[in-house]
Amino acid sequence: MATNKNAWKKKITERIPRLLSSNSYITLIDLFIDMQWIERRHFYNWKDGLHQTLDENFNFSDKKQVEALAIFEKQMEGHKSIDIPWHEHSLLRGECLLRVSAHDSREALYQRYYFANDLTDRKRKSIEKKLTAEPSPRIFLKVGKDTECEMCETPIFKGDFFYLDIQKPYCMKCLNLNHLSFLPSGDATLSRRAREFSESFAEVVEWSRRGRYERRGILVDEAAIEKAEASNLQDAEKRKVGREKGKQRQIKIDVKHTEEFQKTILDIFPSCPRNEVASIAFHATVRSSGRVGRTAAAKKLDNKMIRLAVIAYIRHKHTDYDELLSHGFSKDIARKKIQGAVQEKLKSWEMTLDGYNSLA
Numbered sequence: 001m002a003t004n005k006n007a008w009k010k011k012i013t014e015r016i017p018r019l020l021s022s023n024s025y026i027t028l029i030d031l032f033i034d035m036q037w038i039e040r041r042h043f044y045n046w047k048d049g050l051h052q053t054l055d056e057n058f059n060f061s062d063k064k065q066v067e068a069l070a071i072f073e074k075q076m077e078g079h080k081s082i083d084i085p086w087h088e089h090s091l092l093r094g095e096c097l098l099r100v101s102a103h104d105s106r107e108a109l110y111q112r113y114y115f116a117n118d119l120t121d122r123k124r125k126s127i128e129k130k131l132t133a134e135p136s137p138r139i140f141l142k143v144g145k146d147t148e149c150e151m152c153e154t155p156i157f158k159g160d161f162f163y164l165d166i167q168k169p170y171c172m173k174c175l176n177l178n179h180l181s182f183l184p185s186g187d188a189t190l191s192r193r194a195r196e197f198s199e200s201f202a203e204v205v206e207w208s209r210r211g212r213y214e215r216r217g218i219l220v221d222e223a224a225i226e227k228a229e230a231s232n233l234q235d236a237e238k239r240k241v242g243r244e245k246g247k248q249r250q251i252k253i254d255v256k257h258t259e260e261f262q263k264t265i266l267d268i269f270p271s272c273p274r275n276e277v278a279s280i281a282f283h284a285t286v287r288s289s290g291r292v293g294r295t296a297a298a299k300k301l302d303n304k305m306i307r308l309a310v311i312a313y314i315r316h317k318h319t320d321y322d323e324l325l326s327h328g329f330s331k332d333i334a335r336k337k338i339q340g341a342v343q344e345k346l347k348s349w350e351m352t353l354d355g356y357n358s359l360a
């Protein structure tokens, strides 16, 4: 029982580094959302001014909260951090400070953003700048039932833009935003420029099936879009060349990596036929494939990882593995059944037989 009751402690200590490496920084709220201790909709409603404190909606005990805070604080020792009070900018109520907890000492920890240790100072500063910037207003795309503006009672239909404040919908006209034009997401440079050129700006989001708001585009001055399109046209060629250069650089890196991979395979398996070496290296190192060959360890050409790539290849090319899977055997059982054949092949490739290699 005792181990089960405390399983969450182990879980949070494992989640922290994962969140840190994917986001470069972490707050307690990120952790609690990731642990599914706070529902995202409660978090959004709180930001929207519906709740006094966020912890009213925590679905775990106060005791657990205190323990979790202590574990988090201890684990983050030695990480650089910045304190930023939770705040929102309401188009109707102005700047609003938010509180996660009514306890001051806890609130201090809830406001702390801890950074990953491997960030450069420059990267950290740029994240800090983003975090402390004034949040842009969020405009929603109406999904679901029609509603009406809280102020002027104009109907808000599906697909219309509207604003939410303490769960009440408002139309664009009442917020003096109806002069803005919508620029859908898709061209990052165009969006960035339009935003820079525009006097007013709002982000357009839509509630997605994944249980979160997703950005659909921005609302900016029409003139800003035109100006951004003009500058995009002006340096389109330059940007294209830049992208092409980046691609070429990456191809060079990939080719070099694949060559090194082949060399290391031959070091370990000198009798592996050359065409098969090329196949293994190619399949294992294809970009973004998530195959063993692209993991950090394989990039450093760790012998064990190379071996795994070779085994994966043998399984598919020299055994009945795929057939067994298609007949409904589980991966584990199929792997056991072909283990002997795989070992035999590995052994034969490990032997140095000079003549055998010269075929390729």
Ligand SMILES: [Zn+2]
Binding pocket: 149, 150, 151, 152, 153, 154, 170, 171, 172, 173, 174
């Ligand atoms: Zn209205």
